[in-house]
Amino acid sequence: MPNIQVSALAPSTQVIRFNRPHARNALSLALLQETATALHAAQNDDSVRVVVLTGDDKAFCAGADIKEMSNTGIPMWGQSERLLAWKTLENFPKPLIAAVEGYALGGGCEMTLLCDIVIAGQNARFGLPEVKIGAFPGDGGTQRLPRAIGKSRAMWMIMTGSLIDGPKACDWGLATEITPAGGALARACEIAQTIGDMSPIAVRMIKEEVLMTYTKSLDESLSLERKLLLWQTHDHNEGIAAFLEKRRPVFSGR
Structure with a gap:
C-alpha cells in the first residue's frame, strides 16, 4: 500500500x-x-x-x-x-x-x-x-x-x-x-x-524573497528585493491592464 x-x-x-x-x-x-x-x-x-x-x-x-x-x-x-x-x-x-x-x-x-x-x-x-x-x-x-x-x-x-x-x-x-x-x-x-488564481511567477518570487529573511542580512535582502522589482513580466503587464480595464486578470506564469 x-x-x-x-x-x-x-x-x-x-x-x-x-x-x-x-x-x-x-x-x-x-x-x-x-x-x-x-x-x-x-x-x-x-x-x-x-x-x-x-x-x-x-x-x-x-x-x-x-x-x-x-x-x-x-x-x-x-x-x-x-x-x-x-x-x-x-x-x-x-x-x-x-x-x-x-x-x-x-x-x-x-x-x-x-x-x-x-x-x-x-x-x-x-x-x-x-x-x-x-x-x-x-x-x-x-x-x-x-x-x-x-x-x-x-x-x-x-x-x-x-x-x-x-x-x-x-x-x-x-x-x-x-x-x-x-x-x-x-x-x-x-x-x-x-x-x-494569482500570478505563479509573482507567488514564486514572493516565497523566495520572504525566505531570504532567514538567510541574509536586511540590507542584502532589501537590495535583492529592489533588483527583482525591476524585472517586468507578462503577468505584471496583464495585472495592470486588467486593473485599468476593470476585468479579472488571466495570469500565464510568464
Whole structure:
C-alpha cells in the first residue's frame, strides 16, 4: 500500500495525504521519499500551483518511525536518503500549505515549520517530544521553532516535550488560523485556490524573497528585493491592464 495519496481536490491545487493510519502517519523513510517524489513531480507540473500536505483526522504526522531507529550508533537523521527528502521539502519553490488535524509531533511538527501556511483544526496538537526518549529534534526543529515562536516558548516545548493545542499554536505563530475539527483541509484548499488564481511567477518570487529573511542580512535582502522589482513580466503587464480595464486578470506564469 502506498504511504501517500496524491489527488487534485481543486483546480491548480494538489493534495498529498499521508497514508499510514496504523502508525499515525509516522515518518518512515518510504513515506518521506514518496513525498519528495510527489513534490518533484508537482514542481515540474505547470498545472500545479499550490501543494497541500495533510494526514487524517487523528494525525497529521506523529513524528519519526521509532521502529526504524538504528541501534548501530548511526542516527537515522544522518541517513543520506532522509536528508535528501527533507531538502526537497525545504527547497520546494511553490506554496506549501499544511492542513493539520490531530497530532503533528516531532518530524511532523518540523514538517509544518517548512510549510508556508499552516491551517489547524481545533483538535490539532503540536509538539517536539523527542526529549522523552533521550533525544532532541533532528530535522531542523531546534533552529526553526525559535524563529517561529521565540526562544523561551521553543525551549519550553523542546525541553519538556509538552504539546500545545491548535488555538495556542495559532496564538504563538506556529499556525496561521484555526478551523473547527475536520475543517482544516477544506480551508487549506480554499486558501490554495486563492493563491492559485494569482500570478505563479509573482507567488514564486514572493516565497523566495520572504525566505531570504532567514538567510541574509536586511540590507542584502532589501537590495535583492529592489533588483527583482525591476524585472517586468507578462503577468505584471496583464495585472495592470486588467486593473485599468476593470476585468479579472488571466495570469500565464510568464
